[in-house]
Amino acid sequence: MFLLLPFDSLVVNLLGISITVLFTLLLVFIIVPAIFGVSFGIRKVYMKTLLKIFQWATLRIERGAKEKNHPLYKPYVNGIIAKEPTSLEEEIKEIRRSGSGKALDTPEFELSDIFYFCRKGIETIMDDEVTKRFSAEELESWNLLSRTNYNFQYISLRLTVLWGLGVLIRYCFLLPLRIALAFTGISLLVTGTTVVGYLPNGRCKEFLSKHVHLMCYRICVRALTAIITYHDRENRPRKGGICVANHTSPIDVIILASDGYYAMVGQIHGGLMGVIQRAMVKACPHVWFERSEVKDRHLVAKRLTEHVQDKSKLPILIFPEGTCINNTSVMMFKKGSFEIGATVYPVAIKYDPQFGDAFWNSSKYGMVTYLLRMMTSWAIVCSVWYLPPMTRQPEEDAVQFANRVKSAIARQGGLVDLLWDGGLKREKVKDAFKEEQQKLYSKMIVGNHEDRSRS
Amino acid sequence: LGAPGELSPPTTALFAPPTVTSEQIEHLHRRFKQLSQDQLTIRKENFDSIPDLEFNPIRGKIVHAFFDKRNLRQESDGLAEEINFEDFLTIMSYFRPIEMNMDEEQLDRFRKEKLKFLFHMYDSDHDGKITLQEYRNVVEELLSGNPHLEKESARSIADGAMMEAATICVGHMGPDQVYEGITFEDFLKMWQGIDIETKMHVRFLNVDTIAHCY
Numbered sequence: 001m002f003l004l005l006p007f008d009s010l011v012v013n014l015l016g017i018s019i020t021v022l023f024t025l026l027l028v029f030i031i032v033p034a035i036f037g038v039s040f041g042i043r044k045v046y047m048k049t050l051l052k053i054f055q056w057a058t059l060r061i062e063r064g065a066k067e068k069n070h071p072l073y074k075p076y077v078n079g080i081i082a083k084e085p086t087s088l089e090e091e092i093k094e095i096r097r098s099g100s101g102k103a104l105d106t107p108e109f110e111l112s113d114i115f116y117f118c119r120k121g122i123e124t125i126m127d128d129e130v131t132k133r134f135s136a137e138e139l140e141s142w143n144l145l146s147r148t149n150y151n152f153q154y155i156s157l158r159l160t161v162l163w164g165l166g167v168l169i170r171y172c173f174l175l176p177l178r179i180a181l182a183f184t185g186i187s188l189l190v191t192g193t194t195v196v197g198y199l200p201n202g203r204c205k206e207f208l209s210k211h212v213h214l215m216c217y218r219i220c221v222r223a224l225t226a227i228i229t230y231h232d233r234e235n236r237p238r239k240g241g242i243c244v245a246n247h248t249s250p251i252d253v254i255i256l257a258s259d260g261y262y263a264m265v266g267q268i269h270g271g272l273m274g275v276i277q278r279a280m281v282k283a284c285p286h287v288w289f290e291r292s293e294v295k296d297r298h299l300v301a302k303r304l305t306e307h308v309q310d311k312s313k314l315p316i317l318i319f320p321e322g323t324c325i326n327n328t329s330v331m332m333f334k335k336g337s338f339e340i341g342a343t344v345y346p347v348a349i350k351y352d353p354q355f356g357d358a359f360w361n362s363s364k365y366g367m368v369t370y371l372l373r374m375m376t377s378w379a380i381v382c383s384v385w386y387l388p389p390m391t392r393q394p395e396e397d398a399v400q401f402a403n404r405v406k407s408a409i410a411r412q413g414g415l416v417d418l419l420w421d422g423g424l425k426r427e428k429v430k431d432a433f434k435e436e437q438q439k440l441y442s443k444m445i446v447g448n449h450e451d452r453s454r455s
Numbered sequence: 456l457g458a459p460g461e462l463s464p465p466t467t468a469l470f471a472p473p474t475v476t477s478e479q480i481e482h483l484h485r486r487f488k489q490l491s492q493d494q495l496t497i498r499k500e501n502f503d504s505i506p507d508l509e510f511n512p513i514r515g516k517i518v519h520a521f522f523d524k525r526n527l528r529q530e531s532d533g534l535a536e537e538i539n540f541e542d543f544l545t546i547m548s549y550f551r552p553i554e555m556n557m558d559e560e561q562l563d564r565f566r567k568e569k570l571k572f573l574f575h576m577y578d579s580d581h582d583g584k585i586t587l588q589e590y591r592n593v594v595e596e597l598l599s600g601n602p603h604l605e606k607e608s609a610r611s612i613a614d615g616a617m618m619e620a621a622t623i624c625v626g627h628m629g630p631d632q633v634y635e636g637i638t639f640e641d642f643l644k645m646w647q648g649i650d651i652e653t654k655m656h657v658r659f660l661n662v663d664t665i666a667h668c669y
Contacts, residue, residue, distance in 0.1 A: 114513065114576065114593060115655065121517035122550055123657055124507040126486060 022177075030181060034218035043227045043379070050355065050378055053162075060159055170376050178223045178375045185219035186272075190279040192216065197282025209283040210261045217258035226380040228255055235386035236260055237315035237345035240308060242337060245347040246409055247319035249360040250367070251374065252349055255382065262317040263307065267291055285313060301336060308342040315345065320402065335398040338405070343389045346405050348413035352381040385412045483547060487540050496537035497521075512597050516576050521546050525575050532581055552656035567643070569655045574642050584636030590617050620645060 033039055192212035199205040221228070236259075237243040243262060245252060256262065264286045268277055277288055287307055293299050307313050318337045338344065351358040355378045360370050374380065387408055392401040490504065491497045502508060502518045511517065520526055522535045526549070527542050529535075535542070549572045557565065577585045577593055594613040595606070624641035637645075 113597065114573065115651070117511055117513045117597065118517060118573065118576065119550070119655060119657070121508060121511045121514065122547075124505055124511065125490075125502070125517070126483070126547070126657055 026177070026180065030222050031184065031219060034222055035215050037214065037218065043222075043225060046225070047227050047355070047379060047381060054354070057159055057162060170378070174225070175376055178225065181219055181223035182375075185216050185223055186276065188219065189213070189216035190276060193279045193283035197279075206284070212283065213261060213280075214258065217254055220254050221258045224251065224254070224374055224380050225378075226251070226255060226382065228259075228381075229383045230259055231383065231385045232388075233259075233386060235345065235388050237262070237347075237386075237389075238343075239313065239315060240311045241315045241343040241345050241389065242304075242308065242340065243315050243317045243345045243347060244320055244337060244405060244409075245317070245349055246413065247321045248349065248351060249358045249370070249374075251358060251380065252319065253317070255349065255384065256317060256347065259384070261314055263287060263314040265289075265304070265316055265318055287316065297336060301339060304337070305340050308340055335402045338392065338402045339398040341392065343391050344401075344405055345389050346387040346409050348385045348387065348409045350383050350385075350413040352383075355379045355381045358382070383413075387412055480544070483544060484540060487543050496539050497543065498537045512599055513576070513593070516579075516593070516596065519579075520572065520576055523575055525581065526572060547657075550655060550657045566651060569651055570643060570646055571639065573651075573655075574639055577637075577642075584638055585642070586636040587614070587617050589636075590620075 029040060029042065189212070192215075193209065196205060196208045196212055199208070243256070243260075245256060253264070257264075263284070264280070266277070266288060268274055268288045268290055277286070280286055281288060285307070287303055289300065289303075304316065307316060320337050357377075358374065358380055365373065390401075390405055390408070392398070396404070487497070490501050492501070499518055499522065502521075508514050508517075519534075521538060521543070524531055524533055524535055527535060527538065527545055538546075549569055553562075553565065574585070577589055579589055579592065580586075591610055591613040594616070595609045598609050598612075620637055620641070623645055624637065
């Protein structure tokens with residue numbers, strides 16, 4: 001036991017020194033630049049290095065697979081066409097409604113009924129469950145995260161070693177660093193905004209509030225190692241407007257708010273989120289709703305309109321899809337935000353999945369699990385495009401305006417513009433029972449026929 | 456895309472203005488090869504390998520549509536025995552989505568083409584008219600999934616629908632007038648107001664688009 005003592009103190013000393021060094025580095029290279037909004041470019045260099053490593057890894061895999069004659073790529077099961085999961089009844093009703101304008105409770109057989117089955121048939125011919133997509137000609141690179149290994153079946157020893165090294169770096173070095181940064185960012189935000197809240201209203205308070213917000217969001221951005229490219233910054237939202245963006249993950253808020261000063265809109269949560277929300281609203285007027293108020297659409301619209309009409313207030317940040325989508329498409333925008341009548345500033349956010357998938361599947365992962373996954377990926381790389389402002393034209397209604405904005409965002413971000421409601425994600429899409437479709441259809445026609453012949 | 460000289464995909468001149476990307480043609484080509492089991496042409500039997508198609512009530516008519524020479528834009532009439540990839544794409548082109556920059560005339564032509572495809576589905580004897588018997592056939596097929604439905608009921612439904620169609624197309628008929636059948640012009644009238652051009656399409660997923668983020 002006595003022999004261990006000198007080693008003990010040596011170990012303790014070493015630990016102490018390394019922690020001090022780490023924190024100094026942290027401060028100098030990350031926190032100070034975040035405060036002033038400058039960047040050393042370390043993250044870009046990091047990203048380029050990672051890309052080179054990924055390419056090397058993919059080449060190794062290919063070479064290894066060829067040598068051993070293993071099948072290289074797993075079949076890709078997502079299919080190639082967008083199938084709309086509307087039910088038989090809905091579609092037929094919709095077609096009839098737009099056609100003859102007859103009352104829907106007299107469903108006879110209509111000429112247009114054939115259309116639904118025809119389209120379904122063609123969809124099946126183009127692409128069904130059996131379709132497998134092999135992309136053998138393209139070089140799909142693997143980003144050394146086992147969670148994204150869809151394609152590669154054969155991994156060599158060297159690659160496993162590299163992957164193990166990657167795990168070590170990500171979990172033992174990057175993760176604690178990021179957690180420390182996140183902690184710093186959040187606590188600075190809460191204390192900073194509370195302190196600023198005590199100041200009297202005026203230019204000084206606004207100035208300080210803006211900078212506190214920006215600084216803390218920038219620290220959070222570095223906590224996630226997010227490498228963001230902003231395009232067309234001259235179109236950034238101005239006061240009295242509404243900023244509308246597509247929604248992939250809660251990180252979207254951090255990404256946008258680190259480049260501009262917005263008023264947030266949302267529901268008050270409990271726990272840590274609630275603490276942050278309550279602190280933020282002391283420094284500047286964000287729009288938070290109680291849970292009960294959220295259901296009342298008119299109340300929500302009223303408060304938002306009041307906020308927007310006050311020209312001194314900040315632009316509101318809204319995600320009209322209402323839920324997180326997986327960043328390949330833009331779903332239906334809820335029309336509420338578009339009825340308010342303010343100038344809309346659309347923003348398109350697109351994540352590069354090569355470095356880490358930012359999509360939050362809220363039914364699969366809770367918030368904490370999700371954040372941990374984000375913090376143990378390599379980086380989050382995304383692009384933000386600020387689109388020119390749009391206003392509602394006199395002959396448009398809110399829904400058409402919403403769709404116009406949605407198309408603009410989808411086009412810019414290279415996303416598919418889909419018509420269906422994001423809310424479908426949470427409901428189980430009723431699958432198969434395809435035979436039922438025919439029975440359902442005939443019931444629709446015949447059932448009513450019988451009723452009428454009886455009466 | 457496989458060895459040169461073998462099944463080279465046709466140019467995009469088929470689709471004017473070009474709205475289908477070469478990427479999408481590749482997808483369809485792979486699908487074609489899968490269906491044809493690596494042959495150069497597809498026959499009717501090849502469609503039996505699609506399990507989901509079994510449940511579609513108008514399966515027969517859909518498959519038939521692929522071989523219908525009228526849809527294949529060929530001069531002659533009747534049915535083709537087999538189709539090649541170019542023909543496959545021709546049929547698929549009836550389901551391409553609307554383009555944003557189409558003018559009135561193009562939109563109209565677009566719409567007529569899609570409706571002609573549906574018309575050919577009804578008109579199985581190729582005489583340019585949908586007769587009562589043909590109408591009955593379609594209704595019976597669509598309702599064939601219901602085992603409890605008697606043939607008589609299906610027939611009466613079809614008759615009722617046909618009478619309505621007659622009223623829309625010809626107006627009031629005298630008691631001695633016989634309605635010959637729905638011509639294509641009448642067919643168009645019945646679809647007025649239904650935006651078929653925005654609904655009759657199949658969209659490709661943009662699976663490969665990664666906007667350059669750096």
